[in-house]
Amino acid sequence: MLTLSQQVIFEDLAKKLVAEIKHILKTRNIPRKSVRYEKGERITRNFSAPVSATGRLAESVKFEITEDAILIKADAYIYTLIYGRKPTQSKGGWSNAQEDIKKWIRAKGIQSDISENQLAFLITRKITREGNSIYLFSGSNNSGLLNNVLSDALKKEFTGKFTKDLKEGIIQEFNGNQLNT
Numbered sequence: 168m169l170t171l172s173q174q175v176i177f178e179d180l181a182k183k184l185v186a187e188i189k190h191i192l193k194t195r196n197i198p199r200k201s202v203r204y205e206k207g208e209r210i211t212r213n214f215s216a217p218v219s220a221t222g223r224l225a226e227s228v229k230f231e232i233t234e235d236a237i238l239i240k241a242d243a244y245i246y247t248l249i250y251g252r253k254p255t256q257s258k259g260g261w262s263n264a265q266e267d268i269k270k271w272i273r274a275k276g277i278q279s280d281i282s283e284n285q286l287a288f289l290i291t292r293k294i295t296r297e298g299n300s301i302y303l304f305s306g307s308n309n310s311g312l313l314n315n316v317l318s319d320a321l322k323k324e325f326t327g328k329f330t331k332d333l334k335e336g337i338i339q340e341f342n343g344n345q346l347n348t
Contacts, residue, residue, distance in 0.1 A: 173332055197216070197310045254296055265291050
């Protein structure tokens with residue numbers, strides 16, 4: 168069972184981790200690959216692009232402390248940013264995805280000669296057939312989005328605080344037992 172001071176240390180670490188993840192989601196670019204077709208020829212281009220369009224994902228990041236862990240939670244979409252979205256065999260049922268794509272189109276300020284509905288349909292269909300730009304680049308490997316969230320400096324700070332707290336607890340326990348004998 169964690170002492171009150173250990174709970175405070177864990178909460179401080181969790182807050183720092185959440186702040187770092189939110190910062191990453193708002194600022195970090197991740198590698199991607201675009202694929203388009205011109206006159207029947209497949210043209211690919213590697214590029215990097217930011218993660219955040221609306222900031223909604225960053226705001227969804229929260230923490231929970233259990234007896235033996237710090238749980239960091241976020242919208243499920245974060246998985247897609249880390250591992251990409253594979254092609255699927257879906258035959259429709261895209262309405263939720265299309266709504267999310269429409270929000271993304273608006274957030275990015277994308278202009279097109281076709282309607283927003285048509286553009287969202289075409290983007291959704293292409294992702295369903297080929298995967299998203301993150302998947303196309305990394306092929307289900309980790310995109311590196313959250314690499315180094317728990318930096319060496321943060322690990323050192325946390326272990327130092329925790330070790331100091333344990334040492335003080337042992338000293339207090341030892342001194343308390345000497346007084347009781």
